[in-house]
Amino acid sequence: MPRKRSLYSTQFRQFGPTRRRFLQGSAAAIAGVTLSNCRQNIAEGPATDETTDAAPTDGGGAEPGVLHVYTWADYTNDALVEAFKEQTGIDVIVDVYDSNETMLAKMQAGGGDAYSIIYPSDYMVQQMIELGLLTSIDKDRIEGLDNIFDKWQDPAYDPGNTFSIPYAWGTTGLLYNKEVVSGTPTDWEYLWENQGDLSRRITLLDDVRETMGAVLSSLGYSYNSTDPAEIEAAFDRLIELKPAIASFMSFGFEDALFGGDLNMVMAYSVDAIAATLEDERMEYFVPESGSSVWTDTMIIPVGAPNVDAAYQWINFNLDPAISQMSTEMLFNATPNKVAFDNLSDELISNTDLFPPQEVLDRCEGIAPVGEATALYDEFWTRVTSA
Amino acid sequence: MRLPAFWPLPRTWQGWLTTALFAFMYGPILVLTVYSFNDSIRYTSVWQGFSLKWYESLFQDTRIFRALQDTLFVAIVAVAISSVLGTLMAIGLAKYYFPGKGVYRGVSYLPLIIPDISIAVATLVFLASLAIPLSIWTIIAAHMVFCLAYIAVVVSSRLGSLDPNLEEAALDLGATPAQALIQVLLPQLMPAIVAGCLLAFVLSVDDLLISSFTAGGGANPLPLEIFSRIRNGVKPDMNALSVLLILASGMIAALGEYLRYKGSMTDG
Amino acid sequence: MTASPTSKRWRFSQLELGQQFKRLLGALTLLAPPGLWLILFLVLPTLLILDISLVPGLRPGESGDGYGLGNYSRVFNPFDAAFDSVYLQVIGRSLYYATGTTLACLLMGFPVAYWLALMAPRRWRNFLVVAFILPLWTSSLLRAYAWISILRPSGLLNSFIGWLSGGLPGVQLPEQAWLYTSAAVLIGLTYNFLPYMVLILYASLEKLDISLLEAAADLGATPRQTFWQVTVPQTLPGIAAGCLLVFITSMGDFVVPTLLGGASSMTISRLIYNQFLGITRNWGLGSALSMVMILAVSLMIALLLKYGDRDSVKEA
Numbered sequence: 001m002p003r004k005r006s007l008y009s010t011q012f013r014q015f016g017p018t019r020r021r022f023l024q025g026s027a028a029a030i031a032g033v034t035l036s037n038c039r040q041n042i043a044e045g046p047a048t049d050e051t052t053d054a055a056p057t058d059g060g061g062a063e064p065g066v067l068h069v070y071t072w073a074d075y076t077n078d079a080l081v082e083a084f085k086e087q088t089g090i091d092v093i094v095d096v097y098d099s100n101e102t103m104l105a106k107m108q109a110g111g112g113d114a115y116s117i118i119y120p121s122d123y124m125v126q127q128m129i130e131l132g133l134l135t136s137i138d139k140d141r142i143e144g145l146d147n148i149f150d151k152w153q154d155p156a157y158d159p160g161n162t163f164s165i166p167y168a169w170g171t172t173g174l175l176y177n178k179e180v181v182s183g184t185p186t187d188w189e190y191l192w193e194n195q196g197d198l199s200r201r202i203t204l205l206d207d208v209r210e211t212m213g214a215v216l217s218s219l220g221y222s223y224n225s226t227d228p229a230e231i232e233a234a235f236d237r238l239i240e241l242k243p244a245i246a247s248f249m250s251f252g253f254e255d256a257l258f259g260g261d262l263n264m265v266m267a268y269s270v271d272a273i274a275a276t277l278e279d280e281r282m283e284y285f286v287p288e289s290g291s292s293v294w295t296d297t298m299i300i301p302v303g304a305p306n307v308d309a310a311y312q313w314i315n316f317n318l319d320p321a322i323s324q325m326s327t328e329m330l331f332n333a334t335p336n337k338v339a340f341d342n343l344s345d346e347l348i349s350n351t352d353l354f355p356p357q358e359v360l361d362r363c364e365g366i367a368p369v370g371e372a373t374a375l376y377d378e379f380w381t382r383v384t385s386a
Numbered sequence: 387m388r389l390p391a392f393w394p395l396p397r398t399w400q401g402w403l404t405t406a407l408f409a410f411m412y413g414p415i416l417v418l419t420v421y422s423f424n425d426s427i428r429y430t431s432v433w434q435g436f437s438l439k440w441y442e443s444l445f446q447d448t449r450i451f452r453a454l455q456d457t458l459f460v461a462i463v464a465v466a467i468s469s470v471l472g473t474l475m476a477i478g479l480a481k482y483y484f485p486g487k488g489v490y491r492g493v494s495y496l497p498l499i500i501p502d503i504s505i506a507v508a509t510l511v512f513l514a515s516l517a518i519p520l521s522i523w524t525i526i527a528a529h530m531v532f533c534l535a536y537i538a539v540v541v542s543s544r545l546g547s548l549d550p551n552l553e554e555a556a557l558d559l560g561a562t563p564a565q566a567l568i569q570v571l572l573p574q575l576m577p578a579i580v581a582g583c584l585l586a587f588v589l590s591v592d593d594l595l596i597s598s599f600t601a602g603g604g605a606n607p608l609p610l611e612i613f614s615r616i617r618n619g620v621k622p623d624m625n626a627l628s629v630l631l632i633l634a635s636g637m638i639a640a641l642g643e644y645l646r647y648k649g650s651m652t653d654g
Numbered sequence: 655m656t657a658s659p660t661s662k663r664w665r666f667s668q669l670e671l672g673q674q675f676k677r678l679l680g681a682l683t684l685l686a687p688p689g690l691w692l693i694l695f696l697v698l699p700t701l702l703i704l705d706i707s708l709v710p711g712l713r714p715g716e717s718g719d720g721y722g723l724g725n726y727s728r729v730f731n732p733f734d735a736a737f738d739s740v741y742l743q744v745i746g747r748s749l750y751y752a753t754g755t756t757l758a759c760l761l762m763g764f765p766v767a768y769w770l771a772l773m774a775p776r777r778w779r780n781f782l783v784v785a786f787i788l789p790l791w792t793s794s795l796l797r798a799y800a801w802i803s804i805l806r807p808s809g810l811l812n813s814f815i816g817w818l819s820g821g822l823p824g825v826q827l828p829e830q831a832w833l834y835t836s837a838a839v840l841i842g843l844t845y846n847f848l849p850y851m852v853l854i855l856y857a858s859l860e861k862l863d864i865s866l867l868e869a870a871a872d873l874g875a876t877p878r879q880t881f882w883q884v885t886v887p888q889t890l891p892g893i894a895a896g897c898l899l900v901f902i903t904s905m906g907d908f909v910v911p912t913l914l915g916g917a918s919s920m921t922i923s924r925l926i927y928n929q930f931l932g933i934t935r936n937w938g939l940g941s942a943l944s945m946v947m948i949l950a951v952s953l954m955i956a957l958l959l960k961y962g963d964r965d966s967v968k969e970a
Contacts, residue, residue, distance in 0.1 A: 098617060400768055478684030493693075
């Protein structure tokens with residue numbers, strides 16, 4: 001498999017020999033391990049270790065017959081897990097993350113050895129492919145991929161679905177309590193205009209690309225801007241709003257929103273729809289100046305244990321009946337034609353779940369920004385640290 | 387002004403402040419307890435009637451019990467090994483004089499001084515650099531560091547107040563050093579060892595940071611699960627869980643404090 | 655370096671070779687296993703992050719920009735092009751939280767410890783002290799979680815304030831969003847660390863020589879004079895140890911700022927966490943911040959050891 005090798009080892013030779021000898025000597029004297037070797041391992045990343053690459057092994061002591069799934073906080077429930085167990089006899093253990101970036105950090109830190117299935121979003125799939133973290137999907141073991149809408153048969157983030165299988169899609173927008181918010185908000189702009197009234201009663205996603213993207217979008221720039229001046233302008237605008245922001249959180253705002261502690265939150269459609277259906281005071285919209293439309297996928301990481309079960313899980317989720325069930329229970333829009341056709345009229349006509357084309361036309365998919373990633377991270381660190 | 391002899395309330399402002407701060411310390415725990423019986427759909431601060439439903443939902447929550455199992459496994463194994471190592475270290479430090487002892491003692495205090503986050507980061511980097519896959523065993527290895535340090539400190543302070551003549555007498559009477567250690571020294575140290583183990587146990591069970599950085603292979607100790615639930619939305623059964631955990635740790639605490647009390651009594 | 659009576663008895667020079675060997679064997683059996691463990695899982699890892707902190711931009715999968723002080727100068731050197739004042743701001747905020755917590759704990763903890771040690775009914779003392787520190791034994795996450803329900807805008811604190819304002823005409827207390835503010839973090843931290851402070855001060859006050867207080871009173875000192883000129887100086891080592899302990903632990907606390915602090919409560923330990931398990935993944939910078947924290951804490955301990963009383967440090 002082609003993999004970007006670390007440059008670290010060549011870099012290291014450029015250092016002065018004295019320092020190198022000192023470090024190597026002192027470390028070797030302590031435990032016979034040279035620090036240089038240690039650091040080289042980090043630069044290469046534990047997840048891409050040769051040994052785990054060659055043979056899918058029992059990663060870090062995960063039990064056989066158990067499938068560890070690493071997914072978004074709102075993407076499975078006990079009913080789905082039970083149904084899978086009934087069908088295959090495999091126990092599923094679900095761990096959750098709250099952003100693509102924290103998932104990547106966990107994988108790169110070596111804490112994700114047990115997971116056989118992960119649910120990165122589109123741009124993260126691309127990034128993980130570049131980092132060599134994904135195994136290519138054996139299409140012979142996949143059933144029902146042709147049920148997916150044409151739109152996702154050859155997506156830009158992963159041409160030909162070589163490494164990932166589309167699982168669900170949705171939008172990002174604002175969710176608010178009609179009773180306490182004045183007027184009818186239609187755009188991101190509302191946050192800045194009503195900053196005073198909303199003070200400490202709004203939350204934004206704890207997600208660098210989504211939140212920075214939303215602000216870029218409100219300024220008329222692209223969600224995927226790589227122009228440092230535009231990113232900086234977005235940063236300044238976000239800092240302006242900062243005093244009104246109670247917290248950055250991606251999940252778990254429901255209690256506070258229903259209880260009246262929050263008035264407006266930035267949310268993924270999945271959670272927003274659940275909220276609007278649970279409490280009729282809640283309203284969700286995709287801002288006019290544009291927002292993100294995302295696709296979350298299922299992937300098998302390099303070195304995953306229990307690959308057979310992983311394929312079974314993917315096929316289980318590609319089953320139109322199951323895909324329909326998860327849309328009905330969890331409100332993630334299905335990319336599955338057959339499942340979509342079987343949905344109730346009520347759900348199909350729910351414009352939060354399946355927005356009309358003109359809304360989608362305003363939205364953008366988040367794409368990797370290459371070199372600018374560091375810039376986004378830096379500004380995000382400043383926003384959250386200021 | 388003289389207050390009547392049976393006056394049940396504090397007589398001074400310090401007494402009143404203490405009473406207020408007792409309320410401060412126990413208030414949040416009381417709040418959790420009350421809400422754990424609240425018959426609400428979501429977690430609200432409005433009382434909606436008495437119900438045991440959150441306890442029922444808690445007992446059906448297999449994730450919590452898996453997490454609890456992981457936590458107890460980590461704590462018991464880490465504390466069991468550390469109790470031996472920590473006691474050995476305390477005795478060794480008390481008995482022997484050797485060059486570099488100051489450094490050794492200093493290192494043994496480090497886990498008590500260095501912030502958790504730094505220990506956690508260092509351990510992660512170390513494990514990553516050796517490409518050791520993270521698992522429940524790496525959590526145990528990392529927990530042993532602070533467990534053995536705390537046990538050693540508690541045992542050390544007890545050793546300082548022991549009569550060294552007893553062990554010497556045993557040696558003079560023909561006991562081997564090992565016999566003297568096991569039959570004379572250990573029984574005297576036992577209360578301190580148990581107290582140290584309880585302290586280490588509680589710290590291990592409560593640890594979030596070090597576990598976060600060293601957990602892998604599907605191991606998911608309870609603090610990680612609780613943290614993830616608080617961040618990602620909680621059902622009120624967390625209240626029920628808190629109440630049960632507080633009851634359990636209260637009992638451990640009572641035992642621990644009793645042992646400490648007993649230990650301090652025998653010191654004279 | 656004074657040798658204790660036991661070690662004097664065992665001076666190596668006075669021993670025969672065989673005994674010396676046995677002695678060495680004994681020391682090795684007792685001290686080598688825990689020592690090795692600490693070296694392997696504490697000393698070596700710390701040296702490793704010291705090394706890594708010297709490589710700016712080191713991330714998993716990326717090699718960084720060679721050796722240099724870049725990570726440190728980014729945080730501390732205003733003349734560096736990569737300097738970002740936000741890191742100093744975060745360090746400052748951590749110090750602010752730690753200072754505030756320490757002061758609050760001292761101001762509230764001292765009278766409590768004083769009452770428990772000197773004024774409480776004698777036979778209740780042990781029980782009361784144990785009862786006061788009992789909440790320490792419960793999960794710190796769940797204690798912070800409990801505060802969420804109290805501090806949220808629709809929570810108990812605001813209900814209580816509203817009730818007070820209603821009950822006392824003319825007194826209008828402001829109801830406000832407590833959760834996700836610095837106040838929430840300070841309350842949570844004080845709640846966490848007050849018992850430690852009380853415990854240490856209690857141990858110190860308990861040893862106070864009562865006859866000194868009586869003598870002072872006999873010589874005509876007012877209670878105030880007695881307090882400031884006898885009690886406080888006598889317990890100064892305890893106060894120093896308690897403050898240091900609370901300061902260090904509250905500065906490194908992760909749970910309270912994360913759960914109770916909102917958008918503007920980044921602390922140094924959260925920042926370090928984010929460099930490894932959050933979005934940034936800059937291991938080099940994270941290691942540098944971690945080293946800064948270790949050095950700061952070590953420096954404080956060293957100062958206390960040098961100028962303070964050793965026994966009270968040990969107690970802490």
